[in-house]
Amino acid sequence: MKNLGILLSGRGSNFEAIADKVESGKLNANIAIVISNRADAPGIESARSRGLKAQVIPSKGKVREEHDRDVAAALCAHRVDLVCLAGYMRLLSPWFVQQFPNRILNIHPALLPAFPGLEAQKQAFDYGVKVSGCTVHFVDENLDHGAIIVQKVVPVLDGDDEHSLAARILEQEHIAYTEAIGIVLEGKFSVEGRRVILR
Ligand code: GAR
Numbered sequence: 001m002k003n004l005g006i007l008l009s010g011r012g013s014n015f016e017a018i019a020d021k022v023e024s025g026k027l028n029a030n031i032a033i034v035i036s037n038r039a040d041a042p043g044i045e046s047a048r049s050r051g052l053k054a055q056v057i058p059s060k061g062k063v064r065e066e067h068d069r070d071v072a073a074a075l076c077a078h079r080v081d082l083v084c085l086a087g088y089m090r091l092l093s094p095w096f097v098q099q100f101p102n103r104i105l106n107i108h109p110a111l112l113p114a115f116p117g118l119e120a121q122k123q124a125f126d127y128g129v130k131v132s133g134c135t136v137h138f139v140d141e142n143l144d145h146g147a148i149i150v151q152k153v154v155p156v157l158d159g160d161d162e163h164s165l166a167a168r169i170l171e172q173e174h175i176a177y178t179e180a181i182g183i184v185l186e187g188k189f190s191v192e193g194r195r196v197i198l199r
């Protein structure tokens with residue numbers, strides 16, 4: 001069975017959704033370690049309460065690559081096959097990305113390449129788009145940029161505010177992430193340029 005390593009910084013609802021699918025047998029994988037760069041991340045507490053291996057590797061005040069080396073060492077020590085960023089609010093160094101080619105996934109709460117970066121749901125809402133959604137993609141050396149595995153579309157309703165929109169996007173995130181992890185773990189895809197082709 002393949003080992004997942006989850007990196008998070010906060011609430012951890014995407015981590016919870018992945019863990020639920022693993023526990024119910026719908027995702028054939030093992031969560032080998034959950035790592036947070038913040039000690040106060042609720043997601044790390046919930047990982048512990050599920051009996052999963054959870055580790056805080058503080059990033060504050062550390063040079064980026066130095067922190068990334070500690071994170072990579074923990075992932076390797078737990079024989080992680082696939083790294084899943086789940087609300088990991090930290091840029092990765094090129095060094096880190098190169099350690100795990102096509103083996104790091106990220107989820108972003110917008111239809112990339114629209115609205116990369118922070119507060120994507122607010123950016124989309126303020127722009128006035130009629131549809132938004134979420135994207136699961138491979139991580140490359142640029143922010144919110146790598147080849148796209150799964151996207152889900154969410155309509156923006158007239159009565160929405162940025163919070164109601166974000167909540168509906170989040171429901172789709174929870175579906176999209178395990179779908180993408182399943183595709184990657186089963187290896188039934190090829191990457192041709194920017195395109196992820198399912199086989
Ligand atoms: C999610 O909406 C995720 O898409 C977003 O942070 C939230 C984390 O929520 N990630 C990014 O914006 C990355 N650019 P969670 O901690 O409940 O999973």
